[in-house]
Amino acid sequence: MPRSARLLMRALVSLAIAGAALFPILFGLATSLKPSAEIAAYPPTLLPAAPTLAHYREIFASGTLGYVWNSLFVSVATVVLCLGVGALAAYPLARFRFRGKSAIMVLIVVVMSVPVASLLIPTYTLVADVGLVNTHLGLILVYSAYQLPIVIWILAAYYQSLPEELEWSALIDGYSRLETLWKIVLPLARPGMIAATLFVVTFAWNDFVVAVTLLSSEEKRTLPIGIYNFLGFYGREWGPLLASAMVATLPILVLFVFLQRYFLAGMTGGSVKG
Amino acid sequence: MTTEVGAPIEFRGVSKHYGQTVALASLDLRIEAGEFVSLLGPSGSGKTTTLNILAGLLAPDAGTVTIGDCDVTHVGPDRRDIAMVFQSYALYPHMTIAENLAFPLRARRRRQPADAIATKVRAVADTLGIGHLLERYPREVSGGQQQRVALGRAMVRDPKVFLLDEPLSNLDARLRLRMRHDLKALHQRLRSTAVYVTHDQGEAMSLSDRIAIYRSGVLQQFASPIEIDRRPVNSFVANFMGEREMNMVTGEIAEDAGRAVFRGGALTIALDPAGPWTRLLGRKVTLGIRPEGVRVGEAGESATVDARVRLIEHAGAEQIFFAEAGAAEFCGRVATDVAVRAGDTLRLTLPRRELYLFDTDSGATLVHAGEPAGSP
Numbered sequence: 001m002p003r004s005a006r007l008l009m010r011a012l013v014s015l016a017i018a019g020a021a022l023f024p025i026l027f028g029l030a031t032s033l034k035p036s037a038e039i040a041a042y043p044p045t046l047l048p049a050a051p052t053l054a055h056y057r058e059i060f061a062s063g064t065l066g067y068v069w070n071s072l073f074v075s076v077a078t079v080v081l082c083l084g085v086g087a088l089a090a091y092p093l094a095r096f097r098f099r100g101k102s103a104i105m106v107l108i109v110v111v112m113s114v115p116v117a118s119l120l121i122p123t124y125t126l127v128a129d130v131g132l133v134n135t136h137l138g139l140i141l142v143y144s145a146y147q148l149p150i151v152i153w154i155l156a157a158y159y160q161s162l163p164e165e166l167e168w169s170a171l172i173d174g175y176s177r178l179e180t181l182w183k184i185v186l187p188l189a190r191p192g193m194i195a196a197t198l199f200v201v202t203f204a205w206n207d208f209v210v211a212v213t214l215l216s217s218e219e220k221r222t223l224p225i226g227i228y229n230f231l232g233f234y235g236r237e238w239g240p241l242l243a244s245a246m247v248a249t250l251p252i253l254v255l256f257v258f259l260q261r262y263f264l265a266g267m268t269g270g271s272v273k274g
Numbered sequence: 275m276t277t278e279v280g281a282p283i284e285f286r287g288v289s290k291h292y293g294q295t296v297a298l299a300s301l302d303l304r305i306e307a308g309e310f311v312s313l314l315g316p317s318g319s320g321k322t323t324t325l326n327i328l329a330g331l332l333a334p335d336a337g338t339v340t341i342g343d344c345d346v347t348h349v350g351p352d353r354r355d356i357a358m359v360f361q362s363y364a365l366y367p368h369m370t371i372a373e374n375l376a377f378p379l380r381a382r383r384r385r386q387p388a389d390a391i392a393t394k395v396r397a398v399a400d401t402l403g404i405g406h407l408l409e410r411y412p413r414e415v416s417g418g419q420q421q422r423v424a425l426g427r428a429m430v431r432d433p434k435v436f437l438l439d440e441p442l443s444n445l446d447a448r449l450r451l452r453m454r455h456d457l458k459a460l461h462q463r464l465r466s467t468a469v470y471v472t473h474d475q476g477e478a479m480s481l482s483d484r485i486a487i488y489r490s491g492v493l494q495q496f497a498s499p500i501e502i503d504r505r506p507v508n509s510f511v512a513n514f515m516g517e518r519e520m521n522m523v524t525g526e527i528a529e530d531a532g533r534a535v536f537r538g539g540a541l542t543i544a545l546d547p548a549g550p551w552t553r554l555l556g557r558k559v560t561l562g563i564r565p566e567g568v569r570v571g572e573a574g575e576s577a578t579v580d581a582r583v584r585l586i587e588h589a590g591a592e593q594i595f596f597a598e599a600g601a602a603e604f605c606g607r608v609a610t611d612v613a614v615r616a617g618d619t620l621r622l623t624l625p626r627r628e629l630y631l632f633d634t635d636s637g638a639t640l641v642h643a644g645e646p647a648g649s650p
């Protein structure tokens with residue numbers, strides 16, 4: 001049966017790739033469930049002999065929940081701000097012809113490719129000048145500034161892939177441009193919006209450098225800084241470290257599993273119509 | 275539905291360029307209230323451009339557009355009180371048919387109470403026979419039904435002006451004929467002004483009060499279907515109308531033994547002495563005759579030509595023949611019961627009232643349907 005043989009081959013190859021990609025995460029998950037003694041054992045065990053939630057209890061007892069809330073708040077606010085501004089900014093770029101449009105498009109790509117680390121010092125100074133150091137608002141604004149270009153880029157490409165007659169039709173039906181954007185374009189651009197959301201969430205949730213630079217007080221910290229502090233605090237205490245890493249990884253993982261379809265659609269500039 | 279008649283439309287010196295391309299060259303066109311006008315022309319001739327400028331979707335480079343008595347040149351599409359049916363229908367895919375139909379009535383400027391909207395939507399849907407589809411989404415109904423939804427969405431708010439951009443072109447031939455009929459009935463009931471873009475001259479002929487014929491952004495002729503058919507202003511219009519291309523032979527009018535003849539290459543066609551030929555003597559002209567005008571067999575004083583049949587096509591109740599006479603080829607039709615075969619020689623009769631003469635250089639009509647054109 002060449003057909004079933006081919007299917008089997010494909011399944012095996014896929015499994016191998018998935019295994020290689022997932023192994024570190026799964027091994028981390030397994031290890032976070034082992035008692036400390038077992039983690040240190042040599043040779044290492046693959047699965048915990050007696051799974052325990054002790055490390056999870058420990059990190060939540062020492063205030064990790066607060067970090068999770070901070071991260072969640074900052075991420076959600078960044079997404080709302082980026083999508084709100086980005087959805088509006090992308091529209092004229094997708095639909096209107098005006099002087100300097102290509103210059104703006106080029107600028108967006110250029111800004112997109114500047115590494116965040118090189119912007120750190122100037123943005124810090126800027127945030128300090130307006131007195132927003134060590135505030136979540138400052139962090140949200142900086143995250144949004146970094147992520148807006150890619151959001152605008154994704155949304156503009158997606159808008160362009162929608163048939164323009166729909167907007168014309170809405171205009172003729174008596175709606176203004178803004179109403180048309182709200183009632184026709186945005187509902188149809190949902191895959192693009194979701195792809196953009198994933199980009200922003202991934203960045204805001206995972207970011208360490210910007211947060212550690214801008215935030216100083218303990219109770220403002222986001223999850224990645226919290227995890228880092230465990231590292232310093234416990235030294236070689238792998239258990240709590242891995243447990244908090246799992247807590248950080250899981251939400252993004254779940255989000256991607258549920259939304260990957262849209263993510264791909266958004267990445268290909270809306271060539272797959274929703 | 276109101277009984278009041280739609281608004282008149284006027285284009286004055288309207289033009290539009292895309293770089294070097296002239297999409298529309300100084301268009302002057304006045305459409306009367308309640309008239310059904312078709313814009314007809316080959317691809318890229320500026321029909322959609324005209325419509326989009328009228329709708330306000332496109333700003334003209336020059337000129338003014340008036341609807342009713344208002345200059346709307348700088349008025350946005352949402353304030354022109356027009357309705358448009360797009361070639362692609364442009365139904366909102368995320369709304370049900372009912373929501374699509376209600377959408378124009380929910381616009382801020384003409385917001386109405388929900389039950390009034392529901393009543394109107396129901397009435398329009400029933401008129402168009404889509405009442406049972408209201409809860410479905412556009413992708414869940416057939417092409418013909420989508421087309422009716424698009425029409426319904428345009429009808430629902432009693433617009434003064436209806437714009438239709440090739441609304442039937444995505445339908446199969448049968449349905450197209452039926453929708454054509456329905457459209458005509460609809461217009462007779464609504465009496466809105468309708469501007470209809472089409473490639474299909476049959477559609478234009480059967481629907482329109484007047485037809486505007488375009489070529490490369492230039493309006494060629496704006497007249498009633500009969501006028502366009504019988505009195506085309508130039509060879510382009512003459513050739514464009516009709517199911518098949520007009521037979522065209524270039525040559526000149528000469529005198530032979532005191533009679534006017536048309537001479538094109540080796541071909542000499544004796545012309546009806548009563549015809550308006552003498553004043554065209556020596557002029558470089560193109561003789562044109564529609565395939566429908568070509569008769570087989572001799573008849574009275576008409577011009578005749580002997581031609582050798584090259585090819586026969588069967589087309590339903592008749593046969594189409596292509597016959598050569600010198601360098602010229604004539605296409606014509608005979609009934610199926612006439613025995614014709616390739617290689618036969620036919621005597622073709624070209625009746626005087628079917629003959630057209632065009633100035634070869636300018637294309638301007640000199641003689642149409644046997645009568646001299648206004649002034650050559």
Ligand SMILES: Nc1ncnc2c1ncn2[C@@H]1O[C@H](COP(=O)(O)OP(=O)(O)OP(=O)(O)O)[C@@H](O)[C@H]1O
Pocket residue numbers: 292295296297298315316317318319320321322323324473
């Ligand atoms: N956005 C545009 N950019 C550049 N050129 C354009 C644009 N829109 C139209 N044109 C050009 O303007 C001319 C007229 O176009 P228009 O769409 O009015 O033609 P049309 O008569 O509607 O043709 P069709 O029957 O194919 O729809 C064409 O030569 C076309 O290529």
Ligand SMILES: [Mg+2]
Pocket residue numbers: 321322323
């Ligand atoms: Mg067109």
